[in-house]
Amino acid sequence: MFPVSSGQPLIWGVTVSLFMTGALAVRRLSPALALGIAWAGAIMQMGLGLNPMPSNIAIFAVLYVTAAYGRRWLFWAGFASAVLGALVITLYLVLATTFVQGGLSLATVSVAAVTLVAATFALLLAWTAGALVRASTRARENRAAQERAEAEAVAEQERVRIARDMHDVVAHSLAVVIAQADGARYAAASSPAHDGSAPDEVAVHALATISTTARAALADVRLLLTQLRHSQADGPQPTLADLEDLYAQVRAAGVAVTVDIDPMPRAEVPAGVQLAVYRILQEALTNALRHGDARAVAVTQAWHPDRVELGVRNRVPDGAVPHRSGHGLIGMAERASLVGGTLRAGVESGEFAVHAALPIGAGR
Incomplete structure (x- = not known):
């Protein structure tokens, strides 16, 4: 390991652990903030020359949430962090130590390659797990949206059927009622009774009321049809x-x-x-x-x-x-x-x- 890590005060290790714990605590509230805190803690750890610590496991959780719950830019920022993080880990743990101890060798390069592959696999595994959860969540949301759309389509078809039946049956019947009421009212108002007396004012008034009421009902039906746009549907x-x-x-x-x-x-x-x-x-x-x-x-x-x-x-x-x-x-x-x-x-x-x-x- 990096030799400068020996002899560092305990306070630095505790500080880095607090950074990692903070990133773990806010990972669901703000994945972007958690990623920033994790990077700050990792940079501090490498700057102080500290060895890997158990608190570094928080990095995997942070990469997971960036892929699972982050926005599109954070999704790819997590992927870039996994790749870049694997490279930084390799440089820090293997190559930097080799330069300090006296140069590269074939064995050192082999160890660096294995470390790079292992680190990349581990970090991308956490990110990929989050990406799978993200895809599964999107699929569930799409299915729910499709089910809602199908339910709305069924409701729309029912409204269409009701509107068509109202227009074809109710509106037609009301028009006939209006025509009959108007015709009877005009006939009653213009023709004397059989006994020669004046037209029955009560009957004329009643027919006028029927006509007015039917016209109002027809207006209400047409208002409903404005809201229930009709087209072909099952009915009579x-x-x-x-x-x-x-x-x-x-x-x-x-x-x-x-x-x-x-x-x-x-x-x-x-x-x-x-x-x-x-x-x-x-x-x-x-x-x-x-x-x-x-x-x-x-x-x-x-x-x-x-x-x-x-x-x-x-x-x-x-x-x-x-x-x-x-x-x-x-x-x-x-x-x-x-x-x-x-x-x-x-x-x-x-x-x-x-x-x-x-x-x-x-x-x-």
Whole structure:
């Protein structure tokens, strides 16, 4: 060993041990500070010419935490410290002593090489153990993040399903209620009773209240749909056979719905296309009730071998601007897109027209 270490006061050994103990104590609170303290203690130890001490084991713990819990720069600083520390240990324990005692020899170089390999292996082993713990921790965090993302995706799908059902069922029903209440109120207010007396003010007021309440409910539904962005999801699965019920419901609201189907379907229509046709027509009729002059609505269907073409037209009140934003038109476009079709909507010759082309059969 370094001969100058003999005869050093005990106080120096205790001081170096305190440095190493301090580095060990703060290694989890601040790995960077622990690495700095360990280097300061090692430099002091070599400067005083002290022999290796049991407290030097703290160096392995410090290298471990730099790799396991340090930031990226500290991670690589720990690696550099392990390599540099092995070189410094070799110079201090072997080569410096050899120069003091009279020069190098083949045996001395061999001992230095073995010492360098052993020191590098020992220090890098501690650092590598920390790196493995770091990788394991990152893997657990990634798995937890993936599980959270999957849970959020499931919740989002559920919100999507609820929003779609609300839009397709609740909003449509409220629009029909509003149209019926308004029609009945106007009829009651403008027509005398059977006995020739004045219209029943109580009935008119009640119908007005129904209309106002339904409009408020519809506004609340649209507000919820703003928060629950809707798209295709599982829900009620109506078919073409349910279209007659849809037309009957709209006619009951006082709307003259004419339906022209030419040509008729010649083969079994895929369930997805049937659902898209129903939802697009349902939304188009709801928009006619809500925004247009819904006294007359024309519906056309043309079932070609490779596609079905849908059309819904109704007059636009003078000066009225149809709503071109919101969930209705977006929902219809999504329904068409999901089955590979297209949809356009806009004012044509004083009428608001919805046109959709959905592929079927070979066209899909």
